[in-house]
Amino acid sequence: MQANYTLAKDPLSLERIRSILNRLEDTIIFSLIERAQFAHNPKIYERGVFKELEALPFYGSWLEWFLKETEIFHGAPRPGSPLPDEYPFTAGLPDPIIPPSEYPPILYPNTVNVNASILSFYIRSIVPRITTQASLALASLKRSRGINGDDELEDDGNYGSAATVDVEVLQAISKRVHYGKFVSESKFRQDPAVFIPHIQSGDSERLAALITKPDVEHRLLIRLRKKAMLYAQDFASDGEPLPNCTTKGKIDVDCVVDLYESYIIPLTKEVEVEYLLQRLDGMSQEEIDKLANQKY
Numbered sequence: 419m420q421a422n423y424t425l426a427k428d429p430l431s432l433e434r435i436r437s438i439l440n441r442l443e444d445t446i447i448f449s450l451i452e453r454a455q456f457a458h459n460p461k462i463y464e465r466g467v468f469k470e471l472e473a474l475p476f477y478g479s480w481l482e483w484f485l486k487e488t489e490i491f492h493g494a495p496r497p498g499s500p501l502p503d504e505y506p507f508t509a510g511l512p513d514p515i516i517p518p519s520e521y522p523p524i525l526y527p528n529t530v531n532v533n534a535s536i537l538s539f540y541i542r543s544i545v546p547r548i549t550t551q552a553s554l555a556l557a558s559l560k561r562s563r564g565i566n567g568d569d570e571l572e573d574d575g576n577y578g579s580a581a582t583v584d585v586e587v588l589q590a591i592s593k594r595v596h597y598g599k600f601v602s603e604s605k606f607r608q609d610p611a612v613f614i615p616h617i618q619s620g621d622s623e624r625l626a627a628l629i630t631k632p633d634v635e636h637r638l639l640i641r642l643r644k645k646a647m648l649y650a651q652d653f654a655s656d657g658e659p660l661p662n663c664t665t666k667g668k669i670d671v672d673c674v675v676d677l678y679e680s681y682i683i684p685l686t687k688e689v690e691v692e693y694l695l696q697r698l699d700g701m702s703q704e705e706i707d708k709l710a711n712q713k714y
């Protein structure tokens with residue numbers, strides 16, 4: 419995913435960064451709508467289920483294998499890579515065939531990567547909920563044909579399609595959450611002296627309070643619900659929108675809002691704080707004092 423900050427006049431404008439976060443809402447909602455077409459297919463998230471993978475050899479889940487192969491093919495950056503808006507889910511990736519392009523060093527060097535948390539909440543809390551409608555329809559169809567094995571009722575066999583969409587959703591959520599580093603750098607540069615004492619004392623709570631903007635979050639959740647309701651709307655063959663009383667729409671709107679409220683926003687703020695806690699690493703006290711008096 420080409421970094422879209424390299425050509426920007428002011429890549430750290432908070433307004434510009436927030437517009438990118440706003441646009442990523444659309445990508446995430448539409449990717450979730452695509453995933454909701456398939457049943458839960460829980461076996462693709464369990465390790466040791468697909469013995470064919472162990473012959474490769476690979477000992478992760480079906481989805482972890484899709485993530486690994488996709489990230490190798492895309493030449494995903496590795497820790498310390500100059501491409502600061504994409505982060506790998508897979509550890510120990512080989513060097514990309516084509517060396518990564520050089521990007522202007524906008525972020526301070528850091529090791530923050532929360533993709534393990536993203537993968538965990540996505541598998542445990544998001545996939546089961548957004549695929550409920552498809553899974554229930556499948557279960558009803560299977561029962562009508564006398565198939566009752568519980569582990570099969572949520573399995574439509576679309577393991578490749580489901581995992582392909584899962585990778586798209588995970589990459590979009592990862593980009594959105596890790597854009598918190600750009601937000602954090604932008605806020606830090608607005609007034610370094612406000613942040614520096616709390617970074618030096620390791621006061622995560624105080625830093626979290628400084629970066630939290632409740633009004634921005636409140637407006638985001640209202641906007642997100644309206645977008646999800648609109649994008650999920652079903653239409654009749656003549657193009658007339660089907661009223662919500664006759665159809666549930668393409669996705670569970672409450673689940674989309676909960677994804678942001680309970681997972682994406684808190685994790686973005688965690689990235690902002692963790693990035694700030696590394697913002698002075700390697701600096702001398704003299705450099706920090708100079709920074710405290712600097713206005714970008």
Ligand SMILES: C=C(O[C@@H]1C=C(C(=O)O)C=C[C@H]1O)C(=O)O
Pocket residue numbers: 436598601629630631632634635638682683684686687690
């Ligand atoms: C991303 C920002 O920082 C925080 C995180 C937000 C989010 O994840 O949507 C929104 C506002 C802030 O609490 C911001 O200020 O825009």
